[in-house]
Amino acid sequence: MNGKEFEEEVSKYLIKSKYKIVKRNFKSKVGEIDIIAKDGKTIVFVEVKGRNNNCPIENIDEKKIYKIRRVAELYLSITDSWEEDIRFDAIFIRNINNKITIEHLEEAF
Numbered sequence: 001m002n003g004k005e006f007e008e009e010v011s012k013y014l015i016k017s018k019y020k021i022v023k024r025n026f027k028s029k030v031g032e033i034d035i036i037a038k039d040g041k042t043i044v045f046v047e048v049k050g051r052n053n054n055c056p057i058e059n060i061d062e063k064k065i066y067k068i069r070r071v072a073e074l075y076l077s078i079t080d081s082w083e084e085d086i087r088f089d090a091i092f093i094r095n096i097n098n099k100i101t102i103e104h105l106e107e108a109f
Contacts (some may be wrong), residue, residue, distance in 0.1 A: 001050065001052055006048055006050030006093050007024060007025075007035060007048050009036050009093055009102070010034075010035060010046070010048050010091050010093055010102065011098060013104075014035070014037050014046070015093055018039075018092060019038060019039050021035065021037050022036040022037055022038055022043070023036040023075075024036075025052075026075055027071075027073050028070075028071050028072055030074070031067035031070065032073050033045050033046070033047070034046055034048040035048065040087060041086040042083070042084070042085045042086065042087050043076075043081060043086045043087070044070075044086075044087045044089050045068060045072045045087070046089045046090075047060055047064070047068060047089070047090045048090075048093065048102070049083050049090065049095065050094070050095070051093075051094050051095070052095050052096070054094075054096060057092045057094070058106040059107070060090055060109065068088065068109075072086065072088070087106065087109055088108055088109050089104065089105060089106050090104075091103070091104050091105070091106035092105070
């Protein structure tokens with residue numbers, strides 16, 4: 001699986017979990033947010049990390065967190081959503097021998 005396929009699987013997982021997908025791959029000069037979703041009234045900015053093997057999935061470093069927060073600020077300003085509750089989640093997905101496992105960390109950073 002590639003990054004796009006991992007994001008597709010995570011989108012399906014979120015929809016099954018009653019989230020509404022608002023935007024995928026929201027890009028700016030600063031960086032990108034993989035998935036923006038709604039969990040009830042909360043805007044959720046999701047970072048997806050995927051692997052096709054048993055190697056550890058790296059942590060999301062401070063530089064990446066900074067970029068995601070900056071892009072989220074841009075999204076909130078463009079959509080005038082400053083009054084909304086927001087959350088930053090990380091979803092780790094593995095595909096080993098065509099068996100997909102997903103770990104969802106709410107409020108990851």
